[in-house]
Amino acid sequence: MDKTPPNTDFAVKIAAAADLSDLAVFLSDVFSKHEPPAVAAGFPVRKIEALATVFGAKSIQEKLSVVARAGDTGKIIGVALAHDFGTPPSSDIEPLIPIFEPLLAFLEGLEEKYLATKTIEAGNLLHVFMIGVDESWSGNGIAQKLLHTCIANSASHDYKTAFTEATSERSRHVFRSIGFQEQHFAAYEDFVFQGSRPFASIQGHKGCALMDMKISS
Template identity: 30%
Template sequence: MGSCGALETFGRIEPRHDIVFEVVDQRNMHDAAALVARVFARDEPLVRFLGISEEEMFAFTSQYYPKIAAEGLSLIARDVATRAVIGARICEDSAIPAPDGLITELSPKFDPLFACLEQLGSDYFTEYQPKPGECAHMFMVAVADDYTNMGIAPRMNRLFFEMARERGYRRLVTEPTGNISQHILRDKMGFEVLVKLAYRDFSFNGEKVFASIEGHDYAMLMEKRI
């Protein structure tokens, strides 16, 4: 059953709506990368605003997810009947950098997005400087179209929280870019807003690249102690 056995050590193979949850590993990471690329190209505010296509997004996720798989902090949801990956909660150790040369030839459309995220976390990580095993980065979450409103993302989050605690992590950090995810993280999941970066104020190469984005005002850095 693929990597389901990896979750048995946590006692977490739990069907829900004929769905099982698995740890992301080398066998399923490309399916997770494909789902996240598809959902982010359609729904993530900054990705959409920058015109990053599904193919361009997959160029990033497919290259980055070997790091994700090696750390074993991420989860997928799989439809038992179809075997399709229909949800992904992508997390990583915030103190472990990607290996040099892991990612090559990305679209320059990503540059302002990465610069925005780096600016959000610069003061936090300069002051905190976590060691491996202390702070987990909640990076991406995605659910396939036909499986929304089934509680899949909340279930993956709960499983991740349990897994992170059992592995000794005591802080979670994330950078939601849209108002809906910010509301859920702050008001339903208990995250604290530490940094707010107004899109109208963010500059990249001397240009206010996100000033005209509609429906969203800030990128945020949030933290939760567990």
């Protein structure tokens, strides 16, 4: 990716089927380089792309994800992948579960108490699953614009609550800046999976925060 964008003009829109391939490739690149658990566990780029494709297809069908594209080139420079937590992904997710099992176990432990207080049904709970911005475009408010658009769109579909697992200090700051509040926190160094600590090598990020925001009553 270019270090300096030619300009700061970009457009944000609800993701459509034509965006799926670009969306998945973009998120796999960002997450493999910058997302703390993905880097620590060494998740393969192509497997992250496959995961983003499964959830991206689901979210696009639900009309819940948002993309930002550069005004001059049309390239994707940001994605907020959100989906309906009350409906399962397709069976295409099954071959990927063993690869991401350490992260899934970590997130499930973080989510357990929170989800026990929620009504898990279609159309109620929005899960902001992945968010990424091209690092050369940082400082232009793209992440905030993506999330504002994503939340406003989900409100128009009558979702009641949005939640996310913020895995880095930066993502916690971004989510907090638009109104998300921290409900639960899990430290990376404390997590044990099958006798090992897969995220103990993470530096500069203490852990993952489960954060939520009321969308509508």
